[in-house]
Amino acid sequence: MTAPRGEKATPVVEIAGGLGRTVSLPAARDGAPQPAAPPELDYNGRRHRRAMDDATLMDMARRIPRALAQTARLAWSVDRRMAATIVGCQLLSGVATAVMLGAVARALPRLAASDPRDGLTHAWPALAVAIVAMAGGAAMWIIADWATRRLNPKIASAADLTLVDLHMRADLFAYDTEGFSDRSQAAEIGSLRAVDLADDAKTLTNGLVQLASAATVLTSLHPLLLGVLLLSVIPRGMGGVIAARIDYRVHDRTLSARTVRGMMRWWLTTADLADELRANTMRPYLHFWYRTMCDRVEGRELEGARPYLLVTLLAASLAGVFTLGMWASPAALVLAGAMSAALAGTAVVASRTAGRALNSIVRYGAVMFHHGLYLNDYYTFVDEVRSTVTARGATRVEAPRQIRFEGAGYTYPSKDAPALHPVDLTLDRGEVVALVGENGAGKSTLIRLLTGLTTAGEGAVRWDDTDLATADAESVWRHVGLVPQRTGRWPLAARENITLGQPREDGDDRIWAVANRVGMDDTLHGLPGRLDTLLARSVWGGHELSGGQWQRPACARAMYRGPAVLVLDEPTSEMDARGEHTIFRELREMAPDRITIVVTHRLDDVRMADRVVVLDQGRIREQGRFEDLVAAEGSLLGELHALSKDR
The missing domain is CATH 1.20.1560.10 (ABC transporter type 1, transmembrane domain)
Structure with a gap:
């Protein structure tokens, strides 16, 4: 192929492919080495690797x-009826085969008589039985196949x-x-x-x-x-x-x-x-x-x-x-x-x-x-x-007024060091608490414990007087609203992305109210089907949101639930400044009726919290008001805040 005038042609290397095919790959420029072929892959850890080769006939x-x-x-x-039908048909098919062979055994000696007409006269009843048995066996196979297709x-x-x-x-x-x-x-x-x-x-x-x-x-x-x-x-x-x-x-x-x-x-x-x-x-x-x-x-x-x-x-x-x-x-x-x-x-x-x-x-x-x-x-x-x-308890819990960590800690099964060392911490209704710490400090583990997603490996986490290890998990989560770091981009209508299974008590009015609180109402009004729009671009007729826009329905989901315990883990990491301001303003307005926990690396946002808890290597290093901690000598929060200002 000739390159357009004024452009330099790119040389092409032909690489042999299967069945005489070739793969065109641009040649390396300036003597650069050609791309290496992908390495041979062999997952030796597969559980049933070489199971057929290693098995004996007895195995x-x-x-x-x-x-x-x-x-x-x-x-x-x-489906018991279809399963019984298959078994019954199999047995009847075997009986039909035995009857057919037995009938053939009776018919053949009679057909071997010297007079063919006389032999056929005496053999036809057995032949009729054989034919009926063959037809019956075939019918049983067809019925068994039909039952299997219904069962599969x-x-x-x-x-x-x-x-x-x-x-x-x-x-x-x-x-x-x-x-x-x-x-x-x-x-x-x-x-x-x-x-x-x-x-x-x-x-x-x-x-x-x-x-x-x-x-x-x-x-x-x-x-x-x-x-x-x-x-x-x-x-x-x-x-x-x-x-x-x-x-x-x-x-x-x-x-x-x-x-x-x-x-x-x-x-x-x-x-x-x-x-x-x-x-x-x-x-x-x-x-x-x-x-x-x-x-x-x-x-x-x-x-x-x-x-x-x-x-x-x-x-x-x-x-x-x-x-x-x-x-x-x-x-x-x-x-x-x-x-x-x-x-x-x-x-x-x-x-x-x-x-x-x-x-x-x-x-x-x-x-x-x-x-x-x-x-x-x-x-x-x-x-x-x-x-x-079934390992959890059966105690049903109500919305907590207080959450207490009493020497609560947790070590993941595959780890030697605790993700969260035994800590003592109290969270009260009406309080907004910010969790701060570097990566791996134990913030996510603490959130799992306080929401009952994981039970403490040592010590106890109590909602009022109930140890979550003895509580019915579903009754705990009924009072939780969680916005995790990685939120679901559910391929559902915009309405379901906000309600997600919660009852719609006031029609769509409450949905629009929550959307307005997270600054998403304009976006929803701009969708072709508004709340009925499918949020999945890969599906015909679907539409996609941007990263920051996706965080809004995640926050709206948590607010729509009206939970007693609201936990937000980096809820505004992809939002613009206006969206971030809207979310934190709403958190403050909602705070009196619930326990609110916010995890964020944007330390300027921590100012809105009543209390800051700073985690370091699985331990609570310090806690208190933002201004007091930042001003304290040797404060980790002060160090992190200063670093954020230098960026």
Whole structure:
């Protein structure tokens, strides 16, 4: 391509891609090195890494019944009627197979009569039974499939809702325990695979029933045939297990690349980073990075194709040899006079039925083994989080007039040093208290304790005379209004972003009143649907607020609740001066009816507080009126205030 006149052409380096493709990347200028390919990623810490490779056939045999039981438990909990329908249809399908094979066994000797018409006359009742049984078995499979399709959405919703609900109700200390995020992710995978397990369980149990029916018929024809059947299906079964392991190994080796590629894809296509990506000319390298990841996944999947083919061919060849033996066995029994030719034909039909059933058992058994590991993670995680939900007391509390810290401290589970050393502190209704301190001083932990989000590891936090460790958490939070540092930008209508589940007692009048108090009414009036406008730019018809504008509905949410304990953690960090002034003016006006705690790094805003509590390395270093502390010699607040003036 020719560069426009007056511009210097940019050389391009072609980098080989998969399937003969190339990636165009601008050549480095002034001898700068070319971008390095992204490093190989391999998350060795994954809990079930190499689970399929390391498992023996006995391990798989033990795990599969457990996975079946857990799947049945989940299905039974969401829709007993559909679960019972599936089980009943599976059993009836097996009965139909046995009846069909038995009818064929009765019909074939009659068809072998010297007079075909006479043979057909005597055989048609058995043939009719066989046809009806086949149709009945097919109908049972269709009904079971219908029931599964009705059951699957309910399983998906139930598993997902359970996890979401438990995450919202879990005690916050659970999030701080080591490995919580990993266990949560594994449980989420388990909930996603629960639907696959329902389908796999249906097919696997159908295979087991069909195999049992066919084996019963073969044994009734001649006991030798059962042993020959096992010999004929073992190579196919072993081949299926090995092929499943090859598939799993490819999946495992590409999991990290696929996961990171999926994460990067969102970043490359979201509007949130579109400005940065273009203005900083990041597109060529990021496209090269993404293409490299695609090629790695593609290459490893292609590497697995050859061994998969070889294993499948070898298994099929051995199975073919043994299948010939299966067919030769009835012939030998016929020649030896131990079986009639008609019964030998029945044996061949039964062996083919058993072979198809075993293929389903091997294939879906391997899948259930792997999926079952994650379903077990789901149940383990659910039990773990439920135990944290029920750990609190049952005492119901009312709006406090006073909050007291009595030697209250807290150490996070994964840390050695306390985040908050034992402190004594009293907060009274009508008082505005400012918490000040450098990063890591313990401000967030103190807020968690006073709002009952976390119970004290030592000492006690009391609302009036009630220890929050013995209180019902929901009754505590009913009196709390919290504006955290990171507020939710909920993809809901503007109205719900303010009320967020609280009752609308006065229609929209109270909403507009609160919006006015936080200086947001003009913004809401400017939206196309006003309070009905969806605040989510990524959704059709939605609109977005700026960072400072988003802090206003967060403050409005807390004020709309009319809480007895109002906590604001850096509530105006992204607001302009006018918005900041409006918020703090409203805090002062609301103060007489509640306990108000404000965390801020803007020390000029601290002047509006009745009392300032300064935290330093998890301890209360000083507290008092702003003017007194700033003027005191050696005051940390004075030092921080002086530094803020020098900036």
